[in-house]
Amino acid sequence: MAATGGSGASTTQYDVFLSFRGPDTRNTFTDYLYRTMVGQGIVAYRDSEELHAGDRIDDLLRAVGESKICIPILSRGYASSAWCLRELARVTELHELIGKPEILPIFFDVAPTDVKLRTKLYLKDLKKHEQRHGAKMRQRWEAALGKVAEIKGWEVQGKAQGEVIELIVKEVLHKLKVKQRPxxxxxxxxxxxxxxxxxxxxxxxxxxxxxxxxxxxxxxxxxxxxxxxxxxxxxxxxxxxxxxxxxxxxxxxxxxxxxxxxxxxxxxxxxxxxxxxxxxxxxxxxxxxxxxxxxxxxxxxxxxxxxxxxxxxxx
Incomplete structure (x- = not known):
């Protein structure tokens, strides 16, 4: 499913870009989802936290632009990560500008109301980010969260995770099959x-x-x-x-x-x-x-x- 190309026009290299906060889900839900997708032949990008900080942001943002689908895994600590919020802002801005990547959100242990900033859960993290990154960056990240919160996705809390992952992978396969046959x-x-x-x-x-x-x-x-x-x-x-x-x-x-x-x-x-x-x-x-x-x-x-x-x- 992957297509690569040289310099010039951008080509899609990844079927799916996974956006997640490592300490929350890397070794549990995200790992199971990633391995299931790879087993089904889906080319997925999973961020490596071992990349050097100077190279990492360029690599991440390039991968976002080279993906067909983005799956943000919205956990309780997601908004505490500036990396996650940068990714999400890039995804929503590209989607609005060129129509891709398609966004399929997973509300892991949060509710859409949390992501819509109607509770204090993410607001306290955004307040901390504002002190370090400025009010304009906070507004950009709030806008990204608000857009994603309006998209119908999967709520995991209280459900069997294996069953949810099967539904997600089936939906991704379906979308990739339809789009592969223009x-x-x-x-x-x-x-x-x-x-x-x-x-x-x-x-x-x-x-x-x-x-x-x-x-x-x-x-x-x-x-x-x-x-x-x-x-x-x-x-x-x-x-x-x-x-x-x-x-x-x-x-x-x-x-x-x-x-x-x-x-x-x-x-x-x-x-x-x-x-x-x-x-x-x-x-x-x-x-x-x-x-x-x-x-x-x-x-x-x-x-x-x-x-x-x-x-x-x-x-």
Whole structure:
């Protein structure tokens, strides 16, 4: 998921930037969240407090600007850290200016009212910061806290932390999947075609399996149409979606068919930990097991043989 580049235009290097106060959550909640995200293939930036002070702020602020999502973990001691408040101010200002990173706050052992400064919890820390950093800096940091407090996030206090972390990681995966597949440039009439396909799929009409085939001569926009339908519908499936492209070329040889099966099984279960299949029948069984109790969306592009359809999605 990471993209790197040389000098010039800025490129996104991180999926997620974690903003947290080390003594509060580094070795507990934040560590568990970080390891879970990394295990799911999410490229996360976790600040190292061992960096030299002179280099640290530039490194931190650059990482903020190179991230798609920022997750501030708002703990009771968060506002006591000038580093945390600098990060948060940078995040909110960039979000307002260029629309990224997206902000997903976690209210760890505080309430949104604390972050809105309606209680004394953060106010006492801000008063201390004002004495050292000045009134303008305090106003900037107060504004950042106020903006984040208005965003719907997760409240952890009184809940099972493992369950909350699963929800957070699922949401991050969902957002990254949708954003990784930008809409193709739409050609004339494609909106009506998308609507027609969505009507055929009728995803809100209860249970059952629906197959819709899009066929025709090469170059008429079948893949563009499929991608646009996929992006329109993905939000309805809680991230349980898979778009597998260029199947005709990718499936040459039995080993490559098993690789496609593994990709599909991984996509619809939101897991990077999928076993290697001994044969394609094992792959069919695994996909069936993973999909049978879920609502999933699967798009198979450039599919030219019925045998491949059976090997990827069974009956």
């Amino acid at each position: 809409l193709d440039n739409k050609s004339v009439g494609v909106d009506k075609q998308v609507e027609a396909i969505m009507d055929l799929l009728d995803v809100d009409s209860g249970t059952g399996v629906r197959f819709v085939g899009i066929y025709g001569m090469g170059g008429i926009g079948k893949t563009t149409l499929a991608k646009n339908v996929f992006n329109e519908l993905c939000l309805h499936f809680d991230g349980q979606c898979s778009f597998i492209g260029n199947i005709r070329e990718s499936s040459k040889g039995n080993g490559l068919v098993k690789s496609l099966q593994k990709q599909l099984a991984s996509d619809i279960s939101d897991s990077r930990f999928v076993e290697n299949f001994g044969n394609t029948d094992e792959g069919i069984d695994s996909i069936t097991r993973r999909a049978s109790s879920k609502k999933v969306l699967i798009v198979l592009d450039d599919l030219d043989k019925k045998e491949l359809l059976k090997k990827l999605v069974g009956a």
